[in-house]
Amino acid sequence: MCEHCGCGLPGAEPVTISDHHHEHEHAHSHNHDHPHEHSHGHEHDESAAAGEERRTIEVRRAILEKNNLLAERHRGFFRARGLLVLNILSSPGSGKTTLIEETIRRLENRLKTGVIVGDLATDNDARRLRACGAPVVQINTGTVCHLDSQMVGGALKQLDLTGLQLLIIENVGNLVCPASYDLGEDLRVVLLSVTDGEDKPLKYPPIFQSANAVVISKLDLAKACDFNREMALANLRHLAPAAGVFELSAKTGQGMEAWCDYVLQQHQAAKTRDPLRV
Amino acid sequence: MHELSIMQGALNQALFEARQSGARRIHEIHLRIGVLSGVVPDALQFAFEAIAAGTPAEGAALTIENVPARFWCAACEREFEAANFFAECPGCHACGGELRAGRELELTSVVID
Numbered sequence: 595m596c597e598h599c600g601c602g603l604p605g606a607e608p609v610t611i612s613d614h615h616h617e618h619e620h621a622h623s624h625n626h627d628h629p630h631e632h633s634h635g636h637e638h639d640e641s642a643a644a645g646e647e648r649r650t651i652e653v654r655r656a657i658l659e660k661n662n663l664l665a666e667r668h669r670g671f672f673r674a675r676g677l678l679v680l681n682i683l684s685s686p687g688s689g690k691t692t693l694i695e696e697t698i699r700r701l702e703n704r705l706k707t708g709v710i711v712g713d714l715a716t717d718n719d720a721r722r723l724r725a726c727g728a729p730v731v732q733i734n735t736g737t738v739c740h741l742d743s744q745m746v747g748g749a750l751k752q753l754d755l756t757g758l759q760l761l762i763i764e765n766v767g768n769l770v771c772p773a774s775y776d777l778g779e780d781l782r783v784v785l786l787s788v789t790d791g792e793d794k795p796l797k798y799p800p801i802f803q804s805a806n807a808v809v810i811s812k813l814d815l816a817k818a819c820d821f822n823r824e825m826a827l828a829n830l831r832h833l834a835p836a837a838g839v840f841e842l843s844a845k846t847g848q849g850m851e852a853w854c855d856y857v858l859q860q861h862q863a864a865k866t867r868d869p870l871r872v
Numbered sequence: 873m874h875e876l877s878i879m880q881g882a883l884n885q886a887l888f889e890a891r892q893s894g895a896r897r898i899h900e901i902h903l904r905i906g907v908l909s910g911v912v913p914d915a916l917q918f919a920f921e922a923i924a925a926g927t928p929a930e931g932a933a934l935t936i937e938n939v940p941a942r943f944w945c946a947a948c949e950r951e952f953e954a955a956n957f958f959a960e961c962p963g964c965h966a967c968g969g970e971l972r973a974g975r976e977l978e979l980t981s982v983v984i985d
Contacts, residue, residue: 648899648985651889657882657903657977739874771874773910774977799957800910803971832958835967 610734611748612717661775664743668750668778672761678857678864679761681777683801684785685794686767689811689844691719693785693853694762696844698726700854705861706757710749711764712741719764729754740771743778759861769794773801780864781806784837788816792826795833802830805837809853813843875915878977880923882916886982890928895984898929902983906939906976908957913938939976943969 656662672679682690691711698707711719712733720732731749733741746763753761763779765772784805786794789812795802802808808830816823823841830839838856842849886901901920905913913936920934941954945961951972952962959969 648983649893649895651893651982651984653885653889653979653981655885655979657878657885657979659885660881738877770910774874774878800908803908803957803959804975832960832967835959835969 609736609738609745609748611731611745611752612720612734613729613731613752658774658776661743664747665776665778668743668746669780671750672778672780673864673867675755675758676865677755677758677761678781678861679763679777679779680781680783680857681763681765681772681779682783682785683765683769683772683805684767684787684811685769685790688767688785688787688790690764690767690785691722692844693809693811693842694764695723695726696847696850697762697854697857698723698728700850701760701857702727704858705760707760707762708753708755708758709762709764710741710746710753712745712766714738714766729758735766739766739768740775741765741777742775746777759865760857769798769801773804781860783807783809785809785811786826786830787812788819788821791819792822792829795826795829799833802833802837805834807838807840807856808834810839810841811844813841813848814846815843875911876919876923878911879916879919882979883920883923883927883929885979886929887927889982890984893984896928898932898982898984900933900935900981900983901929902935902937902980904937904939904976904978904980906941906974908941908971908974909977911977937980939973941974942972944972945969 682694684690694709701707708729709723710731710733711723712735713719714735714737717732720730723730731753733745733749735741735745741763763777782805784802786808788810810826827839830837840849840853840856842853844850882901882903886898890898903916905911905916916936917934924930924932941957942951943954943959944951945963945966947966948961948963950963958967959971960967961969
């Protein structure tokens with residue numbers, strides 16, 4: 595059974611991280627600390643056990659402490675380099691890769707951009723993004739439904755960070771699990787495509803609630819989908835009132851300028867912030 | 873979907889704490905799970921039974937405290953519990969509240985002997 599979601603798929607697929615300079619792939623064993631607690635082949639005497647005093651240990655620790663600490667470490671590393679880091683999240687097929695491609699192209703002469711892209715399998719997205727001239731590292735998660743800090747750490751070791759100003763992390767297409775994992779990003783950008791429907795934020799509140807910015811994508815298809823724009827905006831206002839909303843079509847270019855201006859502004863802010871200030 | 877790995881993380885921490893204390897068995901594990909954590913308590917319960925087998929936590933009771941989302945409204949200077957994940961202040965009906973609770977994924981305590 596898959597260790598992550600219990601989906602019944604064989605779960606032994608290792609996480610692999612690769613960039614195009616390496617023909618071989620590094621297989622990293624993913625960090626699940628399996629408890630190696632085995633029964634010792636003897637039965638405890640129940641009556642003796644009953645006589646033992648039960649004690650309560652107060653723990654009060656985040657279950658994802660390891661991920662969170664590593665994410666904070668990465669955040670410090672990014673800040674010291676003046677790097678703006680975006681974590682891009684959406685359901686599969688909402689247009690993450692197309693948005694990133696178009697963002698790289700439009701910012702080509704202004705921001706040197708690198709990408710870490712996560713998918714269960716294939717390097718199709720990495721190949722598309724490399725065609726834009728950006729350094730790209732592909733993470734294949736096997737059966738894992740999200741990226742975590744450890745995978746990002748592995749990918750960072752392979753990414754050429756020289757002169758990089760913007761790092762875009764394209765998460766695994768999934769509106770549930772990636773919400774729980776901090777990757778050390780500056781901004782969480784959640785995509786809502788018009789084909790997803792205007793009520794998607796209501797169906798998946800945690801991820802939209804955690805968004806710093808929301809991109810309404812595939813605007814060129816809005817009419818064909820009977821997309822209710824007012825309803826979508828109202829839903830987003832309720833769930834993520836502080837998030838900036840960008841309505842665009844990466845395909846036609848509509849709305850791309852406002853989005854790119856936002857990224858540039860955020861990069862300017864990232865460059866001038868105090869790396870030691872939390 | 874990812875409840876199995878979250879539960880595995882919690883169980884590992886609980887087993888570690890139990891080992892440190894020289895415990896023989898874990899009788900209870902207490903978690904606090906926020907409604908905005910993206911984790912479903914029922915799925916954690918289900919995962920727990922599957923992964924606790926063969927460990928000192930086998931047969932232990934897993935207790936999950938659900939933490940509602942709480943927001944702070946700066947205009948009204950009050951904290952409020954959110955209904956339906958919405959950050960709408962019941963006083964001024966504005967939606968700009970700051971999230972104060974609701975994202976918890978926490979191992980609170982372990983009962984051992």
